[in-house]
Amino acid sequence: MTLTISKISRRINQNWIIRDLSFQVNKGECLALLGPSGCGKSSTLRLIAGLDSPNEGKVYINDQDVTDIPPVERRIGMVFQSYALFPHLSIFSNLALGLKVRGVSEKQQIERVSSILSVVQLEHLSNRLPSELSGGQRQRVALARALLRDPHVYLLDEPMSNLDAQLREELRPELRRLILKGSQPVLYVTHDQQEAMAMADRIAVLKNGELEQIGTPLELYKDPKSFFVASFIGRPQINKLPIKNNIISAIRPESIYIDSNGISCKVIETEWLGMNKLVFLDSNIGNIRMICASNIKINEKLSISWDKSEELHFDATSEKRLT
Numbered sequence: 001m002t003l004t005i006s007k008i009s010r011r012i013n014q015n016w017i018i019r020d021l022s023f024q025v026n027k028g029e030c031l032a033l034l035g036p037s038g039c040g041k042s043s044t045l046r047l048i049a050g051l052d053s054p055n056e057g058k059v060y061i062n063d064q065d066v067t068d069i070p071p072v073e074r075r076i077g078m079v080f081q082s083y084a085l086f087p088h089l090s091i092f093s094n095l096a097l098g099l100k101v102r103g104v105s106e107k108q109q110i111e112r113v114s115s116i117l118s119v120v121q122l123e124h125l126s127n128r129l130p131s132e133l134s135g136g137q138r139q140r141v142a143l144a145r146a147l148l149r150d151p152h153v154y155l156l157d158e159p160m161s162n163l164d165a166q167l168r169e170e171l172r173p174e175l176r177r178l179i180l181k182g183s184q185p186v187l188y189v190t191h192d193q194q195e196a197m198a199m200a201d202r203i204a205v206l207k208n209g210e211l212e213q214i215g216t217p218l219e220l221y222k223d224p225k226s227f228f229v230a231s232f233i234g235r236p237q238i239n240k241l242p243i244k245n246n247i248i249s250a251i252r253p254e255s256i257y258i259d260s261n262g263i264s265c266k267v268i269e270t271e272w273l274g275m276n277k278l279v280f281l282d283s284n285i286g287n288i289r290m291i292c293a294s295n296i297k298i299n300e301k302l303s304i305s306w307d308k309s310e311e312l313h314f315d316a317t318s319e320k321r322l323t
Contacts, residue, residue, distance in 0.1 A: 001027055001062050003048065003153050003185040008057030010043055010209075017043050018209040021057070025153075025185035030176075031214075032188045032200035034232070040209035041189045045155050048187065050074050061152050074153075077146030077184075081158040083138045085130040091141050092117070092126040095148060112148060120144045120178065136167045143178055154179055154186040160195065172198050193233055205229050227319040230312055236278055236289050238312070247322065248314040253278065255310040256290040262305030267298050 003025040010018040018040045025031040033041045046052040048059055050071035059067045066074050085094050095116065096109045104112070117123040120140040130138055139159060146154060159175070160168045176199065179186055190196050196203050197217040204214040205228075213225045217233075224230035227248055230238050234252055241249040265281035265288065272278075279296050281288040281304065290304060313322045 001152050001184050003187065004060040006058045006060065008047055008054040010047060011055045016209060021211055023204050023211065023214055025187055027183045027185065030186040030188055030200045032190060032196035032203045033206060034190060034193055034196045034203050035206035037191060039206040041206060042157055045157050045187065045189050049076055049078055049155055075151050077149045077151030077154045079142050079146050079156045079159045081161045083142045085138060085141060087130055090127050090129060091122065094141060095145055098145065098148060116144045116148050135163050136171055139163065139171065147178065151184060154184055156188045158190050194235065205232060224312065225321045227314040239288050242285055243316050246316040248316050248319065250312045251306050251310060253289040253291045256304050256306045258292065258302055259305035260303055262303040264303050267296055267300045270296060270298060
């Protein structure tokens with residue numbers, strides 16, 4: 001199975017919210033659509049699901065043009081950020097409802113729902129209402145519903161945005177186990193770059209409805225093609241150095257180190273990141289962020305440096321990477 005988006009564009013009134021977008025999600029691959037709010041991620045998902053129609057371009061599932069096919073006929077397993085569970089139905093009934101609508105016999109409903117509840121490890125909670133489950137458990141029910149469709153493609157729209165940080169980390173490996181075990185392509189929409197890097201085989205970074213860059217997490221981190229990608233991938237955010245000769249220079253906080261012969265700085269703030277500290281520095285070239293393990297204190301004076309080969313350079317007008 002493959003999912004292919006070919007030059008799709010979507011316009012609302014006179015505003016293009018997606019413009020000439022093309023990419024392919026391969027068999028058994030998870031591709032994350034990453035970008036800030038309003039960049040066109042969820043709109044792209046809606047076009048693929050058939051909940052909206054493109055003004056231009058085509059959507060293919062396993063080489064079949066599904067652009068004009070109704071959503072119910074596309075065999076898509078969709079997981080929403082809101083869970084979309086019926087509050088008055090038990091977990092078992094929530095899952096069985098879709099099978100019932102498709103004409104599956106009651107015996108098969110029981111067998112298939114029981115089997116999928118076992119897969120997501122919720123069989124002991126089948127008679128509970130959604131309100132009686134935790135956020136993580138409700139998300140697993142939503143995943144189970146998608147799995148029950150035996151879909152050709154999985155579409156996940158910020159499925160963990162309603163969960164706290166710890167629960168998101170706990171659910172990530174479970175989500176990969178459930179969704180990425182088969183041959184279906186998976187499109188994962190998120191604005192959280194850490195989540196995208198943890199979940200996806202490749203990441204497509206969107207900006208204003210257009211594809212800025214696509215590649216593996218490491219490729220985007222090591223070889224960003226624009227300053228937008230460089231500043232969006234990696235946390236803390238990359239340092240922007242003074243502009244010279246119409247060039248933007250940048251250096252990542254983790255590439256900076258203390259050097260007695262380097263640039264003089266004063267510590268203006270610190271923030272613990274677990275084993276390391278994020279240090280905010282004031283210098284004669286502006287504010288700089290550095291990550292280090294030292295027990296540095298506010299108002300402390302020190303000198304910093306970095307390997308020039310670690311610098312990234314971009315054209316100041318286009319913000320595209322210079323080679």
